[in-house]
Amino acid sequence: MPVRTFIEAIRGALASEMRRDERVIVLGEDVGLKGGVFLATDGLQAEFGVERVIDTPLTESMIVGASIGAAVNGLLPVPEIQFADFILPAFNQIVSEAARMRYRSNGAFGCPITIRAPYGGGVHGALYHSQSLEAFFTHVPGLKVVIPSTPYDAAGLLRSAIRDPDPVLFFEHKKMYRSVRGEVPDTDYTVPLGRAQVRRSGTQITVVGYGLMAHHAMEAAELVEAEGISVEVIDIRTLRPLDLDTLLSSVRRTGKCVVVYEDNKFGGYGAEIAAILAEQAFDFLDGPVLRVAGPDVPAVPYAHALEDWFMVNPDRIAAGIRQLAAY
Amino acid sequence: MAEASIGTSELAARNGLRDDDLLRMYRLVALSRAIDERMWVLNRSGKAAFVISGQGHEGAEVGIVSSLRPHLDWLVPYYRSIAAVLTFGMTPREILLAQFARATDPSSGGRQMPGHYGSAEHNILSTSAPVATQLLHAVGIAMAAKNRRTGQVALTELGEGSSNQGDFHEGLNFAGIHHLPVVFVVENNGYAISVPMSLQSPIANIADRAASYGFPGVVVDGSDVLECYRAGREAIDRARRGDGPTLIEAKVTRLTAHSSDDQQTRYRSQEDLDAGRQRDALPRFRQQLRDAGVLDDERESAIAAGVKAAVDDATDWAENQPEPDPATAMRHVYAEPEGDR
Numbered sequence: 001m002p003v004r005t006f007i008e009a010i011r012g013a014l015a016s017e018m019r020r021d022e023r024v025i026v027l028g029e030d031v032g033l034k035g036g037v038f039l040a041t042d043g044l045q046a047e048f049g050v051e052r053v054i055d056t057p058l059t060e061s062m063i064v065g066a067s068i069g070a071a072v073n074g075l076l077p078v079p080e081i082q083f084a085d086f087i088l089p090a091f092n093q094i095v096s097e098a099a100r101m102r103y104r105s106n107g108a109f110g111c112p113i114t115i116r117a118p119y120g121g122g123v124h125g126a127l128y129h130s131q132s133l134e135a136f137f138t139h140v141p142g143l144k145v146v147i148p149s150t151p152y153d154a155a156g157l158l159r160s161a162i163r164d165p166d167p168v169l170f171f172e173h174k175k176m177y178r179s180v181r182g183e184v185p186d187t188d189y190t191v192p193l194g195r196a197q198v199r200r201s202g203t204q205i206t207v208v209g210y211g212l213m214a215h216h217a218m219e220a221a222e223l224v225e226a227e228g229i230s231v232e233v234i235d236i237r238t239l240r241p242l243d244l245d246t247l248l249s250s251v252r253r254t255g256k257c258v259v260v261y262e263d264n265k266f267g268g269y270g271a272e273i274a275a276i277l278a279e280q281a282f283d284f285l286d287g288p289v290l291r292v293a294g295p296d297v298p299a300v301p302y303a304h305a306l307e308d309w310f311m312v313n314p315d316r317i318a319a320g321i322r323q324l325a326a327y
Numbered sequence: 328m329a330e331a332s333i334g335t336s337e338l339a340a341r342n343g344l345r346d347d348d349l350l351r352m353y354r355l356v357a358l359s360r361a362i363d364e365r366m367w368v369l370n371r372s373g374k375a376a377f378v379i380s381g382q383g384h385e386g387a388e389v390g391i392v393s394s395l396r397p398h399l400d401w402l403v404p405y406y407r408s409i410a411a412v413l414t415f416g417m418t419p420r421e422i423l424l425a426q427f428a429r430a431t432d433p434s435s436g437g438r439q440m441p442g443h444y445g446s447a448e449h450n451i452l453s454t455s456a457p458v459a460t461q462l463l464h465a466v467g468i469a470m471a472a473k474n475r476r477t478g479q480v481a482l483t484e485l486g487e488g489s490s491n492q493g494d495f496h497e498g499l500n501f502a503g504i505h506h507l508p509v510v511f512v513v514e515n516n517g518y519a520i521s522v523p524m525s526l527q528s529p530i531a532n533i534a535d536r537a538a539s540y541g542f543p544g545v546v547v548d549g550s551d552v553l554e555c556y557r558a559g560r561e562a563i564d565r566a567r568r569g570d571g572p573t574l575i576e577a578k579v580t581r582l583t584a585h586s587s588d589d590q591q592t593r594y595r596s597q598e599d600l601d602a603g604r605q606r607d608a609l610p611r612f613r614q615q616l617r618d619a620g621v622l623d624d625e626r627e628s629a630i631a632a633g634v635k636a637a638v639d640d641a642t643d644w645a646e647n648q649p650e651p652d653p654a655t656a657m658r659h660v661y662a663e664p665e666g667d668r
Contacts (some may be wrong), residue, residue, distance in 0.1 A: 023476065051474050057504070058660050062463055062497035069467020072452060073401065074475055077467075089493070096457045106436030107454035107659035141660050165662035178389070241661075 004184040007177035009151035010040050011118075013158040014078065016188055018048050021076060024162060027054040028063055029079030036084055038118060038177055064090040068098050070285055075164055084119035084171060085299075093135040098167040099142030113168070114199045115160040119147075120173040120212055122311050128303035132263035132294070137169045138240045138272070139320040144193060145239040151212035153237060156191030164193060174210040177302035180215070181274065196243035202232035205321055206250045208273055209260040210236040210298045213312060217260050220317035229325045239269055247273070247280055255286035256327070258320045262312050265293035269271045292320040338619035342553050342589035343560075346621045352389050352552060353616055354630050356609050359410035362419055363583075366426050366441065370587045375426050378587040379442035384514050387547070387577035388484065390555025391512055392541020395482055396565045396584065401472075403452045403465040406512060407444040411484055415664070416449040416631045420638045425647035428651075430651040437651040459485055459492035462511065466498045469509035469566075477539040480566045482510040487576075488519025490533045498572065506571035510562045512610035514549065516581035521594040533577035541574045549579030550608040580606040580621035 004012065032055035035042030037320035039078045045053035056063050060081055067077035082085045087094070094115065101111040127239045138145045145166055146161055147152040150154075154172065161168040199214060200221055209217040214235040221231035232250050236242070244327055251257045257277055259270035274289040292299075292312055333346045340452035363382050368376040381388070386408035395402060402408075402415045405650060409422060411601040423434050425444065434445045435453065445453030452468070454461050465483035472479035489495060490513050502509050513533045517524045524531075537544025543565075547558045555577055562573035581602040591600070614623035 009342055015484070057497075057500060059497040059501065061494055062466070062501050064572075065460060065463025065494060066467035066501060067405075068469055069464035069469070070471040070474075071467070072464065073477075073481075075471045091465065093460060093494075096455050097460050100454060102659050102662065104435050104439050104443070104455065105447070105659075106438060107663070108433070108445065108447040109453050110662055144661075179391040188658070191587035259538070297625075319548065 001185055003181050003182040004179045005178050006151050006154055006172070007038060007040055009155040009184045010158060010172060011042060012184065013049065013155035015044060015161055017162045018044065018052065019116070021187060023074060023076045024078060024267050025054065025075050026078050027056055027067065027082065027286070029056055029058055029082045031055060031080050036080065038174060041080065060090040061093050062088055063291050064093040064098065064115060066092065066112070068101065068111055071111050071113050073293070078162060079113060079115050081115060081117040083129050084117040084133050085103070085128045087117055087133060089138070092136070094143070094167070094169070095140050099140045102166065110165050110168045112165050112254060114158070114164070114170055115168070116170045116172065116304065117266040118174040118177070119171045120175055121300040122175045123308065124280060124302065124307065125174070125302070127299035130300035132261070134169070134171055134239055135267060135269045138269055139165065141313055142167070143240065146170070146193060146237065147171045147173070147178070147239060148237060149211055149235050149277045151180065151184045153197070155184055156189050157189065157193065157237065159190045160193050163190070164240050171211065176212055189307055193238045194241040194243055196237055196246040197235045197248065200233040201247055202229065202230040202254065203254045204230045204254055205258060205324055206232045206234060206254045207260060207317065207321065208234045208236060208270070209246065210239065211262070213260040213262055215311065216314045216317055219314035220321060223314060223318040224280040224321050224325070227322070229294045231321060242277070247276070251277055251281045255284055256324050258290045258292055258317065258324055260292045260312060260317055262294050264296050266296050267292055268293055287324050290320050290324050292317050333662060336614070336621050337632060338419040338621065341657065342556060349616055349621050350626065350630070352556070352613055354392060354634065355389045355410060355414050356385045356552065356612055357630060358419065358637060359389070359413055360609055360632045360667050361634045362422055362641070363409055364387055364636050366643055367583070367587070369642070375441065377440050378585070379406045380441070380583040381409040383516060383580040383582035383603065383607060384549065384614060386552040386613065387549035387555045387579050388515055389414050390552040391503045391559030391575060391577065392482065393556055395480065398450065400450060400479050401450045401465070401468045403461045403468065404444050404454055404491070405458070405484050406454070406487065407486065408444055408484050409442070412444045412451055412458060413447070413453060417444065417446055419641035420644055423641040424648060427645045427646060427648070429648040430459040431648055434553070437644040443509060451625070459489040459494040461485070462489070463494050463497040465509050465511075466507060467504050469502065469507035469611065470505065473505070478567060480508045480510065480563050482512060484512045486519065487513050487515035487517075487524065487533050488522070488527060490536065491527060492538060499537065499540040499572070502572040503542050506569065508566035508569070509572045510559070510566055511572060511574045513576045514578055516579045516580055518585070518595075520585045520589065534574055537574035542574065544574040544576065546576045546578065550578035550606045550611050552608055552612045557664070582607060
């Protein structure tokens with residue numbers, strides 16, 4: 001099976017979906033001739049033309065708003081927001097419009113769009129090229145939120161997102177684009193939305209993560225294995241809808257849970273996981289649900305030392321695991 | 328239409344229409360007004376919690392929207408688009424279902440406030456309350472129409488207050504770049520709730536902004552139904568030919584408060600309100616058709632009786648339709664596995 005980088009898997013899935021269904025279009029800033037600032041759409045305009053791979057002005061709200069209209073009129077748009085940090089001008093279109101179109105029309109209109117956006121720190125991107133914004137969107141009924149961690153999942157989940165009848169936020173950790181490789185079949189396979197994946201089985205502590213943090217959780221699990229702590233790692237993959245069964249069955253077995261996320265700790269996605277476990281697994285818990293997350297500063301600072309200070313890493317996760325194991 | 332063809336007056340011929348068409352347009356203006364007035368009666372009698380009104384905008388909407396092709400083109404309305412949605416195929420009963428928030432309301436099944444019109448059957452896109460967002464949807468619809476070569480035109484309506492939002496400029500810009508088949512209709516009634524035009528824009532005509540985006544902007548008198556008709560026809564034809572967008576600014580008057588929760592005498596003088604009354608399209612169009620010999624006492628009273636009967640029927644019928652069942656309130660957050668529509 002071919003081995004591909006994370007970004008090659010995404011590019012391949014975009015191309016295969018565009019070949020498979022002529023309704024699929026890509027639009028965004030620099031996505032055409034340049035092929036995207038990370039080259040996620042490299043070669044697509046050459047293959048599919050300027051009508052299906054559209055270089056837009058610097059207008060994030062328009063990129064999403066026009067995608068909504070195009071979806072209503074028969075296309076399957078895959079808008080790219082160049083950095084997740086720049087998605088906020090489109091927030092109104094995503095939350096007020098895309099998310100609520102179906103509900104507010106009582107099912108008369110849907111909004112099948114897939115908004116791709118690179119997120120995450122650790123690449124010297126500073127405050128405005130590093131943010132993790134998933135919690136803003138996981139809060140909103142009507143949206144689906146996907147964050148893959150492997151090339152295989154990136155391609156399979158992206159295909160599912162594009163074929164999904166509802167709006168999907170598809171966040172890609174930019175540090176993984178070229179640093180993460182994996183086997184990716186040359187087929188049109190899909191990975192279903194709404195299913196988590198147990199990456200590693202263990203008995204004493206469940207560690208929950210997604211995106212880059214799923215990898216860091218795996219490293220942390222290995223670090224503590226030598227100390228006799230058996231860790232199960234769950235890669236959430238689809239943050240909304242959440243795979244409750246996989247989460248609850250694991251935590252009910254291990255009795256302990258660490259939730260890892262790169263976003264600011266307060267009010268982050270992991271807070272929802274902790275709340276769900278408190279409500280639905282309380283009788284099985286042998287310790288508090290612990291969050292290992294980004295510090296509560298507005299965003300990731302630039303200087304090397306400051307960025308390192310911000311980022312969640314395997315050592316910090318391992319420290320959280322040890323703390324909970326000793327509880 | 329019910330009336331038989333009665334020929335072609337000079338007025339009709341000058342506008343490329345028949346007298347039938349003029350009477351149909353007059354009936355739509357009168358019908359829109361009568362439904363709107365009924366909505367206020369229902370509000371003041373405690374039967375409808377909220378009204379947002381299109382009174383004063385009807386002539387412009389009927390005139391401009393008349394040239395859209397039903398079941399092909401798209402209308403992306405806003406909350407004063409009652410006359411536009413009636414012109415494009417929605418019925419008085421459907422408007423009243425929304426006003427009573429009944430289960431079978433095609434706009435939203437009683438989920439949205441009244442005035443947020445939508446109809447999948449008639450290619451009228453569901454609208455929200457944040458202003459100017461809908462303009463980008465019309466741009467996207469037009470982009471898909473061009474991409475798919477469907478020959479469709481998208482027409483969207485908004486107030487002049489909305490024309491200061493970023494989405495307005497982002498949408499006009501993109502539509503101009505790609506010569507999209509879209510018509511932007513700004514219905515300028517001079518007020519964004521209470522804020523007068525002088526505090527909304529440093530220029531007198533919103534239509535002038537089209538120049539920045541490389542396509543025509545035209546100002547029309549919103550009390551002149553046939554001037555609006557001609558501008559709408561030209562813009563829609565132009566879009567369909569592939570020559571790109573047009574921005575139409577119709578100078579209209581807001582005859583009511585912003586909504587049932589507003590009191591416009593707090594910020595508008597009596598002189599201003601009186602002047603606004605003088606710019607009402609309904610009496611002006613009526614007189615124009617009488618002067619042209621298209622409308623006489625007999626036809627006018629027949630139309631008035633038909634309008635009253637339609638409004639009464641819609642009111643009584645809609646009021647007796649069932650309210651939405653809270654057991655359905657969790658539906659349509661996401662697509663349902665099958666039979667979704």
